[in-house]
Amino acid sequence: MGILTALFQLFMFPGVLFLVVAALLASWLDRKMVALWQARVGPPWYQPFADLIKLLAKEDVMPAGGSTALGAALPIFSLACTLAASLYIPVFGQAVGSFPGDLVVVLFLLSLPSLGQFLAGWLNPSVYGVIGGNRSLLQYFAYEVPLLMGMIAPGVLSKSLTIDILTTVQHPWRWHLFMLPVGFAISLLGLIGKLKRVPFDIPNAKSEIGAGPLTDYSGRKLALWQLTVALQTLVGLHLLVDIYLGGLSPARAGWGVPVFALKTLMLLAVLSLVQVLFARLRIDQLSTIGWRLLVPLGLAQLLFSIWI
């Protein structure tokens, strides 16, 4: 394995370029599905690309009173964390790198953009940003703990915290989904909370606080934030497919890639459907659900996987 192969893996496939294109296409599919379910037409396939290019070309204004250096660093930092996490998540069975215990590192890296949003909101002079930032942090505690429990439960069950191993032990039909359905549901809800989607779109509730933490962002920095969210969605779905839905399995020769893509798309469809079916919750309602329902369920699931 030469340096060229490594570079190709990092930047082309399954690295940055592939992920960005796939994430934008996924965000189009998401928007299109939501639109069709809402009896609308929806955007053409190139809309997310056009949005990104347009934003990248736009004037970038930072309001007076905000911290310019940190404000510029946060979106880059969040994007970098998401991309770094993606290196250890097998896509179509291929990960750029893998080491024992990488699941914990990936979950940590994926949680950092939420903290980035909190800081971004807090740095803004706008009151909507401050409220949005506060809500991001409150939401962070409500979803992150159940999400961790849901993601670790398969690791406890299969006695490994390495994503690669967790994926292969499920082959061919021993999916963690069948053994830990509650853990899967909790992880999916946690992911929705992480992505700030309906019904947990509390930090960026448009009718309440505008764009929340991102209210004062524009141009390139906003484009990077939006790209981060699109990438987080795809990377999160990949992680769920790898850990709960058996990754490539069951796949006969040549069928691995379409099977993996299909699983990811089905999970995306679930996210879109949830987006259509619910109203936004209040932050206190989310905290109640997170701590009174999801955390005890996650604990029960963890204990179950320890005893089994």
Next chain:
Amino acid sequence: MRKTTIPIGPQHPLLKEPLSFTLEAVGETIVSASLRIGYVHRGIERLSQERNYAQNVHLFERVCGICSHAHTTCFCQAVETLLGVEIPARGAHIRLIMCELERIHSHLLWLGVLAESIGFTTVFMYAWRDREIILDVMEALSGGRVSHAANVIGGARVDISAEQAHDVEQKLADFATRLPMFEELLTRDRSFRARTQGLGVMTEAMVHEMGIVGPAARASGCTLDMRLQAPYGAYPSYDLTVITESAGDVWSRSQVRLLEMQQSLALCRQAMRNLPEGPPSVRVPRRVPAGEVVARIEAPRGELVYYVQSDGSETPARVKVRTPTLPTLMALVQLLPGVETADVAAVIAGADLCIACADR
């Protein structure tokens, strides 16, 4: 704890029309609210003194983009009383049909705005999609989707042919099939109820004290409906019941509006079938005898009052409009303190404000 000042408006994603709330919050709870209105004041009452009565019908149509027909109906009724003119039964029925159609589309519009304010975009899309049917019917009957110009002093400008009545009946039958979905949703959906029940409660005492009218008053248990208490036009010939709820929260208001939509639809279809023969309007003189009059009708948002004073010339000496939104605005200033910041949107959207009406 430190107070945070949260501005809602004059421009804000929640508001469809400009108005400005300045809220002070401690943590997530609002502790005080102040209101500023007048951003869309166009001086319509003053303008009306420089136009003759026939022109004023078109002027008052432009007070509001949602309840435009209610405004012209009320103004025409006031002037007709001054003139001592009885409008033909057919004209009164056409007015009633347009009024009830307007009530349905206004209530659906409100539902969409409320749903969007609590992040339920699907309901917003569905409500506004089905509202299009009603707007299409209104366009077919009058030629206008928003400003219908369906009224003239002395009756209705438009007439409904048998062919039109048939088309409209079909469209309304189609619309009737859409309502059960909203009924199911408003009464059963848990995420909708979680965001609206127990929120923005107006007590019956508050309704009386602040003079709140319309669906908001009825949701608090007041039997206040001008169609029954001060019957006008063709309403006396139909059976109506006052739809009330008792809780007075945003959810009860949605229940009242839902039932009113069903009632209005039934009333519309009944009136379409019972359309009396005869001309839709009668000619009236240009000059109006001196005197003053108060006309009241039930607009979609509640009791609408027009006071018209005539000095015997071709133009009115004074017209004063009292819209149902004004007391609701005053009530909001009292309702908002104590509410969580996340619920502000639902409380404001749930009040069914029409700023263009209130500012004029």
